[in-house]
Amino acid sequence: MSPIGVERRERPVDPLQKPGEEEAGPKRPDVGAPDKENLLKRMRKVDPKQAERYRQRTGE
Amino acid sequence: MLDRIVGIETEYGLLVHHDTSLRAPERIAHRLRDHIFHEQRLGLIDLHHRDYDEPVGNGGFLLNAGRAYVDMGHLEYASPECSTLADLVAYDRAGDVIVQRALEDAGLAEEASIIKNNVDYETDATFGSHENYLVRRSFPFDREGLDRLVPFLVTRQVFAGAGRVGAAHVPSGLVTIGEPSARPQVSFQISQRADHIVNEFFQWIQANRAIINTRDEPLADPERFRRIHLLLGDSNLCEVATALKIGTTSLVLQLIEDGASPKGMALLDPVGALRAVSRDSTRQWLIELADGTAASALDIQMEYARAARAAYAGRNDEIDWVLDEWERVIEDLRGDYRRLVGRVDWASKLWLLETFREAEGCGWDDPWMKSLDLEYHNLNLSKGLYFALGEEGRVPRFTTDGAVDLAVENPPRNTRAFGRGEAIRHLMKSQTPYVITWSGLLIEGRPPFRMPDPFTTYAQAINAHLGT
Numbered sequence: 053m054s055p056i057g058v059e060r061r062e063r064p065v066d067p068l069q070k071p072g073e074e075e076a077g078p079k080r081p082d083v084g085a086p087d088k089e090n091l092l093k094r095m096r097k098v099d100p101k102q103a104e105r106y107r108q109r110t111g112e
Numbered sequence: 113m114l115d116r117i118v119g120i121e122t123e124y125g126l127l128v129h130h131d132t133s134l135r136a137p138e139r140i141a142h143r144l145r146d147h148i149f150h151e152q153r154l155g156l157i158d159l160h161h162r163d164y165d166e167p168v169g170n171g172g173f174l175l176n177a178g179r180a181y182v183d184m185g186h187l188e189y190a191s192p193e194c195s196t197l198a199d200l201v202a203y204d205r206a207g208d209v210i211v212q213r214a215l216e217d218a219g220l221a222e223e224a225s226i227i228k229n230n231v232d233y234e235t236d237a238t239f240g241s242h243e244n245y246l247v248r249r250s251f252p253f254d255r256e257g258l259d260r261l262v263p264f265l266v267t268r269q270v271f272a273g274a275g276r277v278g279a280a281h282v283p284s285g286l287v288t289i290g291e292p293s294a295r296p297q298v299s300f301q302i303s304q305r306a307d308h309i310v311n312e313f314f315q316w317i318q319a320n321r322a323i324i325n326t327r328d329e330p331l332a333d334p335e336r337f338r339r340i341h342l343l344l345g346d347s348n349l350c351e352v353a354t355a356l357k358i359g360t361t362s363l364v365l366q367l368i369e370d371g372a373s374p375k376g377m378a379l380l381d382p383v384g385a386l387r388a389v390s391r392d393s394t395r396q397w398l399i400e401l402a403d404g405t406a407a408s409a410l411d412i413q414m415e416y417a418r419a420a421r422a423a424y425a426g427r428n429d430e431i432d433w434v435l436d437e438w439e440r441v442i443e444d445l446r447g448d449y450r451r452l453v454g455r456v457d458w459a460s461k462l463w464l465l466e467t468f469r470e471a472e473g474c475g476w477d478d479p480w481m482k483s484l485d486l487e488y489h490n491l492n493l494s495k496g497l498y499f500a501l502g503e504e505g506r507v508p509r510f511t512t513d514g515a516v517d518l519a520v521e522n523p524p525r526n527t528r529a530f531g532r533g534e535a536i537r538h539l540m541k542s543q544t545p546y547v548i549t550w551s552g553l554l555i556e557g558r559p560p561f562r563m564p565d566p567f568t569t570y571a572q573a574i575n576a577h578l579g580t
Contacts, residue, residue, distance in 0.1 A: 087504050088467055088471075090500070090503070090504060091464065091467065091497075091500055091501070091504060092467065092468065092471050094495075094497065094500045095464065095468050095484055095487075095497065096472075098480070098483050098484055098487045098497075099483060100478075100479055100480035100483050101479055101483065102127060102129075102483045102486060102487070103232075103233050103234070103479060103482035103483040103485070103486050104234060104479065105127065105128070105129070105132060106125065106127045106227070106232045106233065106234065106486055107134065107137075107232055107234055107235050107237070108125050108126070108137060108185075108186070108232045108235070108237045108239060109137070109138065109184050109185035109186065109237060109239070110184065110237040110238055110239065111123040111183065111184040111185075111186045111188075111237075111238070111239030111240055112123065112183065112184060112239070112240050112242070112343065
């Protein structure tokens with residue numbers, strides 16, 4: 053019987069792999085020209101009054 | 113990362129679209145909790161009464177060894193114990209995925225939206241994102257030790273704040289007699305929780321939230337460990353902000369444990385400074401120190417960053433990432449805030465709102481601004497404005513969708529969470545009654561199984577205990 057821990061090898065990947073490896077780590081964002089029109093289109097779909105309906109209990 | 117266990121607890125908000133009754137969000141929270149445990153079978157519901165407000169069936173542990181439960185009417189997720197930033201961010205995001213998938217799978221996506229934020233704008237309710245850091249019992253948990261932590265915590269909002277439109281009206285006492293004072297006139301501030309923190313140190317939570325919560329509940333061997341519980345932070349969506357918040361705070365705790373934290377940084381009025389920094393639209397963020405001088409929040413952060421670099425540079429890749437990104441963010445904040453879009457939530461939100469204001473000619477007092485603020489935090493990928501930024505390639509990731517998917521149903525492999533996850537997986541196949549807690553479990557017909565050390569996986573021991 054194999055010990056627990058040997059059977060499942062999947063785990064979240066390391067985001068800090070070195071350049072050239074399969075997954076690149078965090079990068080600085082491109083602060084160049086974003087597509088504002090797509091974002092504005094999505095924002096215009098937001099119900100202007102929805103915040104008035106958002107009433108929550110105070111938590112911890 | 114460092115030799116430390118960390119975790120995040122998130123209370124989610126629920127925007128109910130048609131039912132306007134006050135209890136509607138709570139009803140949806142209960143339905144989601146039931147769907148997660150009874151329909152999707154993502155964990156084991158509690159069979160025992162945990163506390164006076166946690167009756168049988170109120171929540172349970174998940175296959176990933178975290179918890180989902182209803183607390184104060186909110187659906188809440190507590191991540192499992194993590195020892196790396198890679199795991200911490202993946203398991204924090206896994207909580208978002210678990211609750212959003214439950215909403216969609218239960219057919220409730222048209223009825224409600226899940227909002228990962230910390231305030232509502234109508235009643236000034238607040239709900240938390242709580243951070244947990246395991247420290248050694250010898251941590252100087254006294255006035256001198258905690259005073260070293262406070263200047264860092266007050267100023268870290270410059271990169272950890274989620275931002276909000278307006279300000280909360282928080283009474284200065286428990287009961288307001290007579291007419292309430294006017295709501296503060298603030299267009300936009302960088303923190304959601306700053307308005308709600310009214311004390312430096314306190315052990316309880318509601319109505320007296322403190323910069324440092326002093327409750328002594330280690331959820332581990334109390335002779336070896338203490339759990340630093342912080343409730344002043346905002347829920348982050350930017351993965352870089354989450355990693356930086358937890359990573360820098362871990363490093364500062366380590367500096368204090370090692371007696372290497374910067375000196376001479378005590379603030380004259382920490383609670384006042386927390387609020388003033390959050391609301392400072394000039395982003396000068398000047399703070400009066402106890403010695404009568406003044407320093408900017410960025411300079412205070414840089415003092416901590418330099419001390420951490422001197423002490424810990426080169427220890428491992430995660431620490432080096434934190435040190436590099438910490439200094440980079442501070443330097444970027446000295447210039448145009450738009451350099452932080454995608455990495456810092458308040459900057460991302462402010463840029464979106466300013467873009468909208470410019471296009472539509474809205475004033476900050478337009479109700480639409482608060483509604484857009486809310487939509488930034490919507491966990492629906494096709495609606496949430498944070499995710500819209502991601503679609504435009506504006507958001508650097510710290511984890512991957514694949515890692516998050518794994519974290520939904522699998523525990524971290526190198527902490528106590530692993531043993532708990534194995535027990536849950538085993539118990540889900542049997543009909544044996546159980547009691548599961550953070551620090552142990554009890555299975556009917558067997559002796560108690562204790563897990564007092566969060567750094568131990570208990571892999572072999574739990575295997576023997578379960579007879580598998």
